[in-house]
Amino acid sequence: MRKKSRLLENNESDAINVSPLIDVVFILLIFFIVSATFVTLPGIEVTRPQAVTGKTLEKNAVIFALSGENEIKYAGSTVQLEEIPTLVEQASKDSGKPVVIQVDQWADASILAKIVAQARKKSSEVSIATRKPRA
Amino acid sequence: MRRRLTQESENTEINVSPLIDLVFILLIFFIVATSFVNEVGITPKHKDTASSSSNLEEPLAFDLPASGQLLQDGMVIGLEQIAPLVRSRSAEKKPSILVRVSPGARAGLATQVMDQAMLGGAQAVKLSPLVQ
Numbered sequence: 001m002r003k004k005s006r007l008l009e010n011n012e013s014d015a016i017n018v019s020p021l022i023d024v025v026f027i028l029l030i031f032f033i034v035s036a037t038f039v040t041l042p043g044i045e046v047t048r049p050q051a052v053t054g055k056t057l058e059k060n061a062v063i064f065a066l067s068g069e070n071e072i073k074y075a076g077s078t079v080q081l082e083e084i085p086t087l088v089e090q091a092s093k094d095s096g097k098p099v100v101i102q103v104d105q106w107a108d109a110s111i112l113a114k115i116v117a118q119a120r121k122k123s124s125e126v127s128i129a130t131r132k133p134r135a
Numbered sequence: 136m137r138r139r140l141t142q143e144s145e146n147t148e149i150n151v152s153p154l155i156d157l158v159f160i161l162l163i164f165f166i167v168a169t170s171f172v173n174e175v176g177i178t179p180k181h182k183d184t185a186s187s188s189s190n191l192e193e194p195l196a197f198d199l200p201a202s203g204q205l206l207q208d209g210m211v212i213g214l215e216q217i218a219p220l221v222r223s224r225s226a227e228k229k230p231s232i233l234v235r236v237s238p239g240a241r242a243g244l245a246t247q248v249m250d251q252a253m254l255g256g257a258q259a260v261k262l263s264p265l266v267q
Binding site: 015018021022025026028029032033035036037038039041047049050051052053054055056057059061063066100102103104105106107108109110111112113114116117125126127128129130131132133 | 169
């Protein structure tokens with residue numbers, strides 16, 4: 001009781017000043033809103049092939065994965081080769097998103113070639129994800 | 136005006152607690168929903184319109200059979216020989232590269248072949264499955 005009265009004596013209001021906290025939280029919120037891209041990930045982790053000329057790709061892309069067991073993955077489920085053009089069209093909503101293929105280095109190259117050909121029907125830019133080059 | 140407000144309520148400050156709650160919920164939602172994909176990769180471009188003229192000028196073709204070898208014009212070559220080959224070809228004209236892959240060839244090798252060709256200055260790299 002005595003403690004409270006002392007606090008009240010020291011400063012007029014006993015509430016903590018939350019304005020700086022709100023400022024910081026708002027800045028964080030704006031940062032996350034701006035950086036949010038909402039890409040659907042394939043849901044599997046692949047061993048990417050090595051490459052020297054790899055460049056940073058567009059973040060807002062339609063991502064497919066080709067696993068080492070030669071399964072094509074999109075948004076967590078296995079899809080067929082014929083579904084790819086439809087999926088690309090649905091995902092990009094006529095804004096022409098680029099396509100990124102995460103390929104396992106032990107996957108079959110002919111399937112990769114077929115995926116590239118299918119994706120190219122609906123997207124002008126088809127990339128193959130590689131390992132990050134050592135700096 | 137000010138006096139009336141102070142008379143009505145002891146605390147003149149707006150209660151910001153619900154606002155903070157809401158903002159925190161939004162913040163947590165965006166933190167969870169944001170996926171920081173930072174993908175590095177190669178983009179083999181090829182012009183579909185040039186298909187008629189590319190028949191005249193033979194593209195530099197690399198074959199990847201199921202055995203895991205790399206063939207150029209029927210001869211086994213190494214990965215490091217691709218870039219000089221492409222570079223010697225590019226002195227004449229813009230080189231277009233064709234990578235023919237057989238079923239059973241490794242995607243990692245095909246990607247490395249395309250990567251090496253682009254290192255050698257190739258403009259168009261086409262990956263095509265070889266029908267047997």
